[in-house]
Amino acid sequence: MAPRQERTRHSTSPPRGLARRSLLAGAVALGAAGAVGVTSGCSRVATADAGDGxxxxxxLRAKGSVRIGLAGEQPFSxxxxxxxMTGAAPAIAKRIFRELGVEDVQPFPTEFxxxxTGLNSLQFDTVAAGMYINPARxxxxxxxxxxxxxxxxxLVRKGNPxxxxxxQDIADSGASMATGVGYAQIEYAKAAGIKKVTTLPDQLAGLLAVEQGRVDVFIGTAVTVRNVVKETRSAKVEATEEVTPIMDGKPVIDVGGFAFRTPETALRDAFNRELHKLKRTGELLEIMRPFGFTKDQMTTITAKEKCKP
Structure with a gap:
């Protein structure tokens, strides 16, 4: 996981097209949903101590519900x-867990x-946040x-001045950059020689920072960046074309998936079987399409490949 960064706090106002009431309602809902997850009475007991999967x-089948950790990043979760609860990952979770005999999918919101940490401390059963797969994780x-x-x-000012x-353009120009807390883009920036990276809570905070001139650029996933511009209808900010990060001189194509506690291989394997069925039939794309994903984002890369150092 990318090193944890401290949040940068700013006084901001919501952009045109996204009312303050909506933001406050979302915050209240986030807290309420989190409280439900904490007090649901589910037993926090590890189930694979014997190494049997x-x-x-x-x-989960016996109680009819599964708790999923999500992180408040559109369009993932x-x-x-x-x-x-909404987003591409919760939509996939609902579809797959239904096939696995678990009807009720409960959200457990937290920061990315x-x-x-929340997964491994048994606060929820799986991470459904489109988390990038890398060797450290x-x-x-x-x-x-x-x-x-x-x-x-x-995310840059209109016209990309x-x-x-x-x-590398950011590093060479000395432009000020921000990205999200815990995002992989922090490491990509360091690899490019960008000296100072500001971290913000999410892509909406990033758009506000660019609009108000506090940073020159906010970096996120292509779908996330395009989505926040579309949702806010910002007249001051635009999304660039897709950018390929470079690490150790090689281009990086990131992939994201569901995470499970290390001993729980039986659940992971059952999830994988259902996921591959959705891929073969094309249903996976249809589930994700409403959230801005296209055929270009579909992948045959495996977790094993991305876990290699």
Whole structure:
């Protein structure tokens, strides 16, 4: 996992097209949903101590519900304006867990940097947040095969006055950059020689920071960046074309998937079987399409490949 960063606090006002009431409603819903997850009475007991692949799936079927950790990042997983869980990952979770005999999918919202800690401390049963798969995270959790692949994009002022189209452009120009707490883009920025990276809670805070001139560019996944511009209808900010990060001189194509506690291989394997059925039939794309994903984001890369150092 990318190193945890401290949040930068700013006084902000909501952009045109996204009312303050909506933001406050979402915040209240997020807190309420989190409280439900904490007090649901579910037993926090590890189920795979014997190294047998675990009995968590059996337990989930018996109680008829599964708790999923999500992180409030559109379009991956978040609480909508109506207070309900939504996003590509929860939609996939509902479909797959229904096939596994678990009808009720309960959200457990938290910040992105706390997802793995929350999973391993038994606060929820799986991470459903489109989490990028990389070797550092593979040392802490096990991943299902990814449901998507993704490049980055930049949020910049309208017209892109500093002509920022690559990470190297940011480093060479001395432009000020921000990204999300715990995002992989922090490491990509460091690899490009960008000296100072500001971290913000989410892509909406990033858009506000660019609009108000506090940073020159906010970096996120291409789908996330395009989505926040579309949702806010900002007249001051635009999304760039897709950007390929470079690490150790090689281009990086990130992939994201569901994470499970390391001993729970039986649940992970059952999830994988259903995921691959959705891939073969094309249903996976149809589930994800309403959230801005296209055929270009579909992938055959495996978690095993991305876990290699």
């Amino acid at each position: 675990g009995r968590l799936l059996e337990q 978040y609480i909508g304006k109506d207070g309900k 940097g706390s997802l793995i 593979c040392e802490q959790v096990i991943f299902a095969d990814p449901e998507y692949q993704m490049l980055d994009a930049f 500093k002509n920022l189209r690559t990470y």
